[in-house]
Amino acid sequence: MTSGIDSSQLGTLTADLREAPAFVQAAAEGLLKKGAGNIKSDLRSDMAASTHFAPLADTIDYDIVNDATGIEAQVGPHHGSGEPGNLANIAYWGSSLRPGRGHVRDPKEALEAEAPKMEDALARLAGGILQ
Secondary structure (H helix, E strand, O other), X not given: OOOOOOOOOHHHHHHXXXXXXXXXXXXXXXXXXXXXXXXXXXXXXXXXOOOOOHHHHHHEEEEEEEEOOEEEEEEEEOOOOOOHHHHHHHHXXXXXXXXXXXXXXXXXXXXXXXXXHHHHHHHHHHHHHHO
16 A cells, blocks of 8 residues: 655755754844844944934944854944943933933834844745745
């Protein structure tokens, strides 16, 4: 008695699924770098357009953290001792003397603009794996 299942492609599928985690991680990191780069560009443009804070535009960059818990992008001005990016919080949100009155668009808006593009790209990646 024969079954109605064609198992000729099962070996190929199994091999593909074994390689998928490394492929997915590399592809997802590439997509995240592209998205983080787009957000960085938006934030730099916003900061550069500011009369008072334009010099801070060059302090904005991104870092990718890829570890056992996942892949993450951190985008924004560099902070630390003596870093000019330490003033970015005033550009975005104002100061204690003028709270909520920053001169530069909230960076959350750049993230919200990029998020749907990232979601679509990740969905296409996931769909491509399952085909």
